[in-house]
């Protein structure tokens with residue numbers, strides 16, 4: 001049987017690994033002990049009793065294949081070298097190492113136990129803060145503000161952003177609804193404002209930044225693409241933002257048997273889990289075709305219009321979906337049903353074979 005090595009077990013990588021488990025010898029390389037559903041990170045911070053839902057152990061993901069708990073340090077067309085020194089040869093390679101995000105957006109600790117300790121410690125500090133400052137008014141900063149206000153409606157929350165408007169590029173109606181929903185929750189938004197407090201983020205510590213005095217702050221910007229293991233240039237050279245050039249079939253340019261997907265792939269669309277999972281379907285279909293000795297035919301067309309589900313707590317929020325007739329605003333009930341109520345926990349419980 002052919003060996004398919006998937007590097008990175010995030011949204012895209014774990015889906016490819018599972019899809020090909022019955023057809024190939026799948027090896028999933030991943031330093032974490034559990035898949036992290038980043039969409040749940042902010043609720044995991046505000047509700048320690050819910051925080052365990054963020055993590056999905058890899059134990060039951062694959063039936064035939066294996067998960068190697070290690071980190072890729074170098075990749076070449078024949079296989080991958082791991083931090084432990086182990087070498088794994090591959091017939092097909094999938095690069096799915098995604099991105100890192102400032103804690104608490106994605107945990108920095110690699111073990112579930114350590115990541116839960118971090119979240120509980122930060123929750124304690126946040127609980128004691130009167131005024132919370134969030135730097136960054138993208139979806140992560142606004143969702144964090146919404147989760148904080150749902151648990152502590154009386155806490156003062158200020159979100160600052162250097163940009164001139166909220167969620168540029170989305171429909172004016174959705175953006176108006178967003179402003180209204182934020183105002184209803186008494187979430188203060190200061191646009192055209194950039195601050196980086198000199199104290200450590202996520203720690204109770206009263207500080208003044210510009211004309212804002214607050215007791216704790218969180219950074220909600222700064223996606224970093226994980227492609228350091230490609231820096232030796234033995235396979236390909238990432239672009240200036242760390243992403244990897246791919247063909248329409250999501251092959252790494254120059255290789256029929258190597259693929260890149262998710263946040264790592266250089267595609268003209270937002271970096272989103274939803275897209276990473278669509279990429280995974282294309283990659284799995286193309287590898288599956290090759291395993292059967294056929295020419296791969298699946299291709300990926302980047303989404304022409306942006307989409308978003310932006311919950312503000314478990315019962316509110318705004319959203320926009322694409323359609324062949326153009327993008328449209330979805331009602332709050334859709335935001336709650338598709339995302340806000342459980343932040344995709346049910347969907348991943350099924351994928352990872354876990355009862356929740």
Ligand SMILES: Cc1cc2nc3c(=O)[nH]c(=O)nc-3n(C[C@H](O)[C@H](O)[C@H](O)COP(=O)(O)OP(=O)(O)OC[C@H]3O[C@@H](n4cnc5c(N)ncnc54)[C@H](O)[C@@H]3O)c2cc1C
Nearest residue numbers: 008010011012038072097098099105262263271272273274
């Ligand atoms: C707070 C927050 C909320 C979000 N909410 C949403 C949402 O609601 N909807 C949405 O569509 N998107 C959301 N996103 C964006 C989404 O998380 C990313 O687009 C998504 O994680 C990308 O998936 P991926 O499969 O490319 O990689 P990732 O999910 O980033 O997974 C990459 C995996 O590779 C592993 N890895 C890294 N380096 C190596 C290495 N050298 N060797 C082996 N393994 C390695 C990592 O440990 C990780 O498990 C959110 C992001 C944040 C921060």
